Amino acid sequence: MNFNPNKQTLVEFAEHIATTKGNARWAHHNFVYLLFQRSVFNHVEESESFKNIPVAFSSHGHLIAWAKQNVQQVSTLGLPPTDALLTTGTQFGPELLNGQQFVWVRATAKNYRAALLAWMDTQRTSSYQQLHNDAADYCAGVAAALRGKVIRRKISDARRRTLAHEFDMLSTAFRNASANAQTAVANKHLLDLLDRSLDADHIINKQSLKNLPDAWVMLAPVLSGTNRKFGRMIERRAAPFMPGRNMIPLDPITALKLHAPTIPTCQQEVRDAYSNLKNWMLKSPNLTLEFDAVESTLLGLIEGKLRSFSR
Secondary structure (H helix, E strand, O other): OOOOOOHHHHHHHHHHHHHHOOOOOOHHHHHHHHHHHHHHHHHHHHHOOHHHOEEEEOOHHHHHHHHHHOOEEEEOEOEOOOOEEEEEEOOOOOHHHOOOEEEEEEOOOOOOHHHHHHHHHHOOOOOHHHHHHHHHHHHHHHHHHHHOOOOOOOOOHHHHHHHHHHHHHHHHHHHHHOOOHHHHHHOHHHHHHHHHHEEEEEOOOHHHHOOOOOOEEEEEEEEHHHHHHHHHHOHHHEOOOOOOOOEEEOOHHHHHHHHOOOOOOOHHHHHHHHHHHHHHOOOOHHHHHHHHHHHHHHHHHHHOOOOOEOO
């Protein structure tokens, strides 16, 4: 049977779980999300600055130069090497990068999502049998949330029943696939269906890189709902980077979409989300200054009072 689970339902359920259960995700998403998140934020905490971790380069050459300078292993991942690369920190490079993996893509590459999915596949630490069992529980949760009208609140009751039935069927398919190791491996393609709630996000949006036609950018696993809201409310107002910026570092505003389960929509939610991010990270005077320096900008963007900003 061919399944085509509704993406908006998956997105809303993923956001619901993240906002009500401590920023949780589906089991495998939770692992790769936390792995990436901690790789980035550990570096920020230990170096006491967002500015010390690059998230985009003006060209492939500048990315490779950074990799060589920091003794990174560079390998291919899912796409031709002209479109995507994986960097892995080695013991001979900076301690903060040792063992850390980052996915980089040419900003204009078309099928960039394949690179992130390829990396995610390398990070599956549970057996396929366990992953299918987890997926069955997750889809049963989606169906229950639909019936409880926790998600998709504006759809008709008939549509709600149809979607709930579809996720019940998908839950059964995952449960059947978990019956034994051989069946689980044969049906591993089913797991791709749950990846629809996860975006392969250009940490620096492509519009901001339009003056850097050869730019390469780091990819991040981000909840689709968070990514859409961030793009609509914040990124579209970011001033494009000008030629001459060879390396673009992370900044506190961009970091918010990597951490928050959803992008805040009012001033109080902004303060709460920003406070949560600051409290979640180890304190340092310099990081506090970097957070405080952009908080008024973030508030202005959320309230619609600020039409553009520079990173």
